[in-house]
Amino acid sequence: MNLELSEEQEAVRQLAKDFVARDVAPYAVEWDRSENVDKSIVKKLGALGFLGLTVPEEYGGSGGDHLAYCLVTEELGRGDSSVRGIVSVSLGLVAKTIAAWGDEEQKRHWLPRLTSGDAVGCFGLTEPGTGSDAGSLTTRAVRDGADYVINGSKMFITNGTWADVVLLFARTNDTPGHKGVSAFLVPADAPGLTRRTIHGKLGLRGQATAELVLEDVRVPATALMGPEGKGFSIAMSALAKGRMSVAAGCVGIAQAALDAAVGYAGEREQFGRPIAGYQLVQELISDISVDVEAARLLTWSVADLVDRGQDFATAASRAKLFASEAAVRAANNALQVFGGYGYIDEYPVGKLLRDARVMTLYEGTSQIQKLIIGRALTGVSAF
Numbered sequence: 001m002n003l004e005l006s007e008e009q010e011a012v013r014q015l016a017k018d019f020v021a022r023d024v025a026p027y028a029v030e031w032d033r034s035e036n037v038d039k040s041i042v043k044k045l046g047a048l049g050f051l052g053l054t055v056p057e058e059y060g061g062s063g064g065d066h067l068a069y070c071l072v073t074e075e076l077g078r079g080d081s082s083v084r085g086i087v088s089v090s091l092g093l094v095a096k097t098i099a100a101w102g103d104e105e106q107k108r109h110w111l112p113r114l115t116s117g118d119a120v121g122c123f124g125l126t127e128p129g130t131g132s133d134a135g136s137l138t139t140r141a142v143r144d145g146a147d148y149v150i151n152g153s154k155m156f157i158t159n160g161t162w163a164d165v166v167l168l169f170a171r172t173n174d175t176p177g178h179k180g181v182s183a184f185l186v187p188a189d190a191p192g193l194t195r196r197t198i199h200g201k202l203g204l205r206g207q208a209t210a211e212l213v214l215e216d217v218r219v220p221a222t223a224l225m226g227p228e229g230k231g232f233s234i235a236m237s238a239l240a241k242g243r244m245s246v247a248a249g250c251v252g253i254a255q256a257a258l259d260a261a262v263g264y265a266g267e268r269e270q271f272g273r274p275i276a277g278y279q280l281v282q283e284l285i286s287d288i289s290v291d292v293e294a295a296r297l298l299t300w301s302v303a304d305l306v307d308r309g310q311d312f313a314t315a316a317s318r319a320k321l322f323a324s325e326a327a328v329r330a331a332n333n334a335l336q337v338f339g340g341y342g343y344i345d346e347y348p349v350g351k352l353l354r355d356a357r358v359m360t361l362y363e364g365t366s367q368i369q370k371l372i373i374g375r376a377l378t379g380v381s382a383f
Ligand SMILES: Cc1cc2nc3c(=O)[nH]c(=O)nc-3n(C[C@H](O)[C@H](O)[C@H](O)COP(=O)(O)OP(=O)(O)OC[C@H]3O[C@@H](n4cnc5c(N)ncnc54)[C@H](O)[C@@H]3O)c2cc1C
Pocket: 089, 122, 123, 124, 125, 126, 129, 130, 131, 132, 133, 155, 156, 157, 158, 159, 201, 204, 209, 358, 361, 362, 363, 364, 365, 366, 367, 368, 371, 382, 383
């Protein structure tokens, strides 16, 4: 087994590192405080090809394999999880899903826009009343001649107020549970679609998270993506790869926590010498490094399975479960190394911990990942 990166993979990782150092890291604290990432970042991400990774070049994508995608995602997460999330959603959950499930017209219409950064995508699955139990969603799409008319609401939608297209999941028949769900590509400027920014998040403050309300939103039947009633499978296939991307972002958080902890421990002196010399501080740093390396290996193993065309869904749940919990632990351990200074936002570790915290919640909570893994191992579903 060879874990050495190829020249192309090293090059794309370096490109991402340079981009983060120049265009992300210097602004991350300001974006966090103002609850507003500068939207011009999207065009920059597109220009570097980061919004087109793994998407075929004929649709404007930049190609590359899933390990390259994870390397870029890790570096973005190391710099600012709010920026990482833009890519994980617009590319990971929306563009890649259109590439996999869209018809030719949908691919030609949306993919070049999304991969260039001319358009942003968001993923509308969660509703106020249905999160973990997404298959019970209640947003309705009713066929009316050549159109569908959609009514309902969506909660916690990343990129929600920035998006040009919503990959929206709605019920098209009365079959209870996930069998009645279909997927639609809804232009965000469709009359009847309103968006409200959700303020006051614990972390990912710079990211545009929104509630969407749909009142008699009329879309042509060509907005349906994939067969009617297949929407839940489409959502789950998107989330399986999405979990790999979240895991990679979490590796970035944990790596940033390690960098910060090592740097501070070498500078901060107590009892007449750097705190790095105390064994209990070294234990904190050592624990962070184990989390970084284990999370990275789990994440890379998912990318490897995807690139070799193997089943990866359970491995993606395992990686997301471990990496998200590891990112929280790592950021918390780093905060401990910083002492009281870790608790104020002039230092980076408080933000890392706040940003990490949502990773065990979205794209399936840690409990849901355990149920997915348990189902795969026992053959018995707890859902
Ligand atoms: C910042 C942010 C961004 C998000 N972005 C998006 C997005 O872009 N698109 C989107 O569609 N959604 C998004 N979400 C929604 C996210 O995916 C949901 O919050 C998540 O799936 C959990 O749903 P819930 O919040 O309704 O919690 P619930 O489902 O109400 O869960 C509450 C608690 O109950 C536990 N629980 C639930 N069912 C079970 C069970 N069967 N067994 C054991 N424990 C269980 C959960 O693990 C959790 O601890 C985002 C959320 C946040 C906070």
